[in-house]
Amino acid sequence: MTAETYDYIVTGAGSAGCVLAARLTESGRYKVLLLEAGGKDNKFWIHVPMGYAKTFVDPKVNWKFESEPEQELNNRTMYQPRGKVLGGTSSINGMIYMRGNAADYDQWRQLGNEGWDYDSVLPYFRKAEDNERGADEFHGSGGPLRVSNQPYEWEIAKALLEACQQAGIPYNPDFNGAKQEGCGYYQTTTKDKRRWSTAAAYLRMAKGRPNLTIRTNAHATRVLFDGRKATGVEFRTPKGLETAHAGREVIVSGGAYGSPQLLQLSGVGPAQHLTEMGIDIVHDMPGVGSNLQDHFNTYCTYRISKNLSLNALQYSLSHRLVAGAQYVFLRSGPMSGNGLYVGALVRSDKRLERPDLQFNISAWSTIDRTADGIISHPFPGISISPVHLAPEGRGTVRLRANDPFAPPEIKFNFLRSEGDMRVMIAGVRIARSIARQHALQRLMMGETAPGVAVHSDEDIAADVRQRGVSNLHPVGTCGMGQGPMAVVDPRLRVHGIAGLRVVDASIMPVIVAGNTNAPTIMIAEKASDMIQDDARAAA
Incomplete structure (x- = not known):
């Protein structure tokens, strides 16, 4: 087939890629191709907030990756659901809207990344946002991304929040406002009690533009180069192998696993590893696929006496039928929320300057969560889950083979330090303290x-x-910064390569203290401005 030429080619229509496609085509000046290996986001369960349990294991919308055995976790593997659909992981995640701590971004700037301090990124959080609470110093109104309050004041959520306060955690009305520490209700990326992924928020308003081409079931297999300049992308479709040319830039946006995998397949990565895989080296970059970071968590689960939890949606047919009817006909009931109503941000040690633990407090309790499914207890239950926000462990993403369809090799190296384990022990003790409070004892x-x-x-x-x-x-596998392990500069251009950027969670030099979807959207909003500024400067 004759290869078409576009100004920009974006590989991956996920949390960042959908934002880029929409923003880069707004002016009508640039012609953009958006490639997505998965299909359209038209499955029913994607759009139902409690459909998370279905998409969590659905191979039609989920890559269902698995890590390598983790030495410090009794050689267990870690299941890694990742979105394989328009919207990427924003179409299958838990929908929590959390930006991280302001100090996280100041730290990025202190590492040499000019323009990524909190004051510089806050306008992009606000630009993206359409917050139900309206605009203020910290929040935006009228942006593509709807951010909503919990749809109802659930009885169990109120009890959980009261217990947190009784445990000495102060109430915080806004985790994304003046301060992060405290307990409160989560806001979610939902609109009218439906999931509001980046495909819904950004692509729906952009897909009719004549200068945007969206190709689903189009798996990017290789970035094409002329010397050290990216010139296009090779991708596989049901019709066969195709290529497209980029007159300005190729923008890799496959996420913390997909982006380093594509770069390595294209000859950009650690030279020794590429040679072992039989890949011709375009640019030796040891940082590609290094610096992998993730939060780590465990679960404290409790049986409760009243049927206030969501477990019944799994073990009771009658509850499923009632909940389904409530949602379909009234857009109400337990399926209209995400089940993660309450959270808390605390310090494991009072000497710390900012929270290093996040507690996700859920109206369900599970026996297991694996690639085979989420298995709830056959009785009412709740979970209090301590999440370590500042892990010391660093892992890698490498190729298993010179094959774009083989899943990547993922190694986390969790709990290699005494400090990481010490925080988790503190987290379990704090979770138990919350559970002991009067508000929950009944x-x-x-x-x-x-x-x-x-x-x-x-x-x-x-x-x-x-x-x-x-x-x-x-996050972190194409880290931003300077030095031998950095992959992109502060404008997200790949060091040593012309016409190539990475825009997604993989560029984070250090993981933020909170959920990563909102920061990824912010990264793409800021990147779209930088890309267009650079295009105007080059004109």
């Missing part, structure tokens, strides 16, 4: 995990190694 029937037999630090550490999991916030 409901409590007992701790189902770790269980009362797990009491000493040694017992808790052993349980964390056996049950702890990735919190599904991978």
Whole structure:
């Protein structure tokens, strides 16, 4: 087939790619091709907030990656659901709107990344946002991304929030406002009680533009180069292998796993590894696929006496039928929310300057969450999940083979340091403190995990190694900065390569203290401005 030429080619229609496609085509000046390996976002469960449990394991919209065995976790692998659909992981995630701590971005700037301090990125958070609470110093109104309050004041959520305050955690009305520390209700990326992914927020308004071409089921297999200049992309479709040329830039936006994988397949990465894979080296970059970071968490689960949890949606047919009817006909009931109503940001050690633990407090309790499915307890239950926000461990993403369709090799190196384990032990003890409070005692029937037999630090550490999991916030594998391990500069241009950028969560030099979807959208908003500024400067 004759290869077409575009100004920009974006590989990956995920949380960042959809933003880029929409923003780069707004003026009508640039012709953009957006490639997505998955299909359209037209499956019913994508758009239902509680449909998360379905998309979590659906191979039609989910890459269903698995990590390598983790040495410090009894050689267990970590399941890694990643979106394979328009909207990417924003179409299958838990929809929590959390930006991280202001100090995270100031740290990026201190590492040499000019223009990424909090004052510089805040306008892009506000630009993206259409917050239900309206605009203020910290929030935007009228942007593409709808950010909503919890749809109802659930009885169990109110009790959980009261318990947090009774445990000494102050109430915080806005985790994304003047301060992060405290407990409060989560806001979500939903609109009219439906998921509001970046495909819904950005692509719907852009897809009719004549200068935007969206290709689904189009798997990018290689970036094409003329020497050290990116010139296009090779991609596989159901019709076969195709190529497209980029007159200005190729923008890699495949996420923390997909972006380093595509760069390595294209000859940009650690030279020794590429040689082992039989790939011709375009540019030796040891940082491509290094610096992998993720939050780590475990679960404290409790059986409760009243049927206030969401477990019944799995074990009771009648509850499913009622909840389904409520949602379909009235857009109400438990399926209209995400089940993660309340959170808390705390410091594991009062000497710390900012929170290093996030507690996701859920109206369900599970026995297991794997690639085979989410298995709830067959009785009402809740979960209090401590998440370590500042892990010391660093991992890698490498190729398994010279094959774009083979899943990448993912190694986290969780809990290699005493400090990481110390924070997790503190997190379990704080979770138990919340559960002991008066607001919950009228409901409590007992701790189902770790269980009362797990009491000493040694017992808790052993349980964390056996049950702890990735919190599904991978970042950092194409890190921004200077020096031999940096992949992109502060304008997200790949060092040493012309016409090539990376725009997604992989560019984070250090993981933010909170959920990573909102920061990824911010990165893309800022990148779109930088890309167009650079195009005007070059004209």
